[in-house]
Amino acid sequence: MEDKQMEKAVSRKLTLFCVICGVAVLVLMGATVIRDGEREWKHYQTQYREMLLKMIKKENNPTFYQRVEEMKPEIRQIVVDEWKTVDRCTTCHLGIEDPLFANAKQPFTTHPNPELLKQHPVEKFGCTMCHGGQGLATTYYGSSHQPIDNWPITLVAKGLMQSRCGYCHKDFEAIKADRLIKGRELYKEMHCAGCHLIDGQGGNVGPDLSNFADKDPSNFAYENIEGPHSKQTWVMEHFKDPKRVSPGTPMRAYAMNDDQVECLTSYVLSLTQRGFSRPYSTKVKADFVPHRVDALVPEAGLSVDAEDEAGSNQ
Numbered sequence: 001m002e003d004k005q006m007e008k009a010v011s012r013k014l015t016l017f018c019v020i021c022g023v024a025v026l027v028l029m030g031a032t033v034i035r036d037g038e039r040e041w042k043h044y045q046t047q048y049r050e051m052l053l054k055m056i057k058k059e060n061n062p063t064f065y066q067r068v069e070e071m072k073p074e075i076r077q078i079v080v081d082e083w084k085t086v087d088r089c090t091t092c093h094l095g096i097e098d099p100l101f102a103n104a105k106q107p108f109t110t111h112p113n114p115e116l117l118k119q120h121p122v123e124k125f126g127c128t129m130c131h132g133g134q135g136l137a138t139t140y141y142g143s144s145h146q147p148i149d150n151w152p153i154t155l156v157a158k159g160l161m162q163s164r165c166g167y168c169h170k171d172f173e174a175i176k177a178d179r180l181i182k183g184r185e186l187y188k189e190m191h192c193a194g195c196h197l198i199d200g201q202g203g204n205v206g207p208d209l210s211n212f213a214d215k216d217p218s219n220f221a222y223e224n225i226e227g228p229h230s231k232q233t234w235v236m237e238h239f240k241d242p243k244r245v246s247p248g249t250p251m252r253a254y255a256m257n258d259d260q261v262e263c264l265t266s267y268v269l270s271l272t273q274r275g276f277s278r279p280y281s282t283k284v285k286a287d288f289v290p291h292r293v294d295a296l297v298p299e300a301g302l303s304v305d306a307e308d309e310a311g312s313n314q
């Protein structure tokens, strides 16, 4: 009897000991990860300060020079009211609005499109509204520069950047969004509307695409995806070979080059039902219809592509 109790007491102590060790290891590991993260952005800020000091002359503006000399590493952030979040991208992308950094290396380079930043003031829009990624993160990995499996907020790939313009600008012509215009044109030419709906226009063999941009990445099957498991890769691989990605789908592979695939992907990834409020919403003419039926549906009507039917009859 007593032996049993002793055993129990010992085993309880052992369990407690193991738990304490476990927690200690976790705390140490956590601390290392956090310290590494800090080192990363602090390292960029130190580098930035040194670069800036080389670019400016003390005698031109002694007070500014001294301010830069005394700069302490600090997290920089932009409050994005619309999404009730903050973007910390500028903690590392320190020269983004400074023309002096046009030829500097990343993450210090001036934005390639300063005009665009004037139209969308950085202090209001931040970066993630156009670029995606995780605004709160202060590490390269955490900001999601490279796709992370099943992570919803990967940075938007270079060739797909216009998908984000379409979130807010439904009139693609007004902002000269050539890739969205091209994508919408391909959608029409390839009779996609025979099987898909956008804003109530089209067929219903396939899913309604009206809010395709809002669909969570975890809703896609990635078993047959060759690249990283991100929604943008899924869409592009699906367009290149629907039957490999979604076995049994009636969608067929269309002959498209990579650029066309990117334009079509930008277009479907721009389709959101998310509303934006001022100052993020755009003004459009009262009689403007975003996805006009005549723009989406080819003259031949809503029938499934004739070639496809010929193929399945063989």
Ligand code: HEC
Pocket: 040, 041, 044, 087, 088, 089, 090, 091, 092, 093, 106, 107, 127, 128, 131, 132, 133, 134, 135, 136, 137, 138, 139, 140, 143, 145, 155
């Ligand atoms: C810890 C520092 C750090 C943070 C925070 C950070 N970046 Fe970067 N970023 C970098 C570095 C370093 C590069 C250059 C990487 C390279 O050349 O491979 C880069 C490159 C980029 C590029 C160029 C394309 C690419 O992927 O190479 C874009 C666009 C970009 N960042 C956007 C963002 C956005 C948007 C955020 C906020 C969500 C952000 N970055 C936050 C360090 C950072």
Ligand code: HEC
Pocket: 089, 090, 093, 096, 111, 112, 113, 116, 117, 120, 122, 125, 126, 127, 128, 129, 130, 131, 158, 161, 162
């Ligand atoms: C209004 C949308 C918009 C906003 C806001 C915006 N960008 Fe961009 N950014 C773009 C587009 C579009 C490009 C593609 C290049 C071009 O236009 O030439 C780009 C390009 C870049 C590049 C170069 C990418 C490469 O592959 O070389 C970096 C780095 C970058 N942006 C960082 C940022 C950061 C950091 C912020 C926030 C301070 C930001 N951007 C805000 C739209 C935006």
Ligand code: HEC
Pocket: 119, 120, 129, 130, 161, 162, 164, 165, 166, 167, 168, 169, 174, 175, 177, 276, 279, 280, 281, 282, 283, 284
């Ligand atoms: C979060 C919403 C949002 C995103 C994303 C966005 N814009 Fe805008 N953009 C605006 C707002 C708001 C204005 C101010 C003009 C207005 O009210 O219509 C504007 C203005 C502009 C203008 C000035 C001309 C005009 O119509 O007034 C251009 C050009 C433009 N945007 C292009 C782009 C491009 C290109 C992209 C993608 C790289 C983009 N925008 C992404 C909201 C956005």
Ligand code: HEC
Pocket: 186, 187, 190, 191, 192, 193, 194, 195, 196, 205, 206, 207, 209, 212, 215, 235, 242, 246, 249, 250, 251, 252, 254, 264, 268, 304, 305
């Ligand atoms: C013959 C009918 C048919 C045609 C034509 C067709 N699709 Fe599909 N599409 C489907 C079906 C069914 C699915 C669902 C199964 C799958 O994942 O392929 C689908 C899936 C999709 C998806 C993923 C939707 C989601 O929510 O998972 C997108 C995006 C898409 N199609 C876009 C297009 C585009 C763009 C075209 C024109 C190039 C097109 N489709 C042509 C039937 C079709």
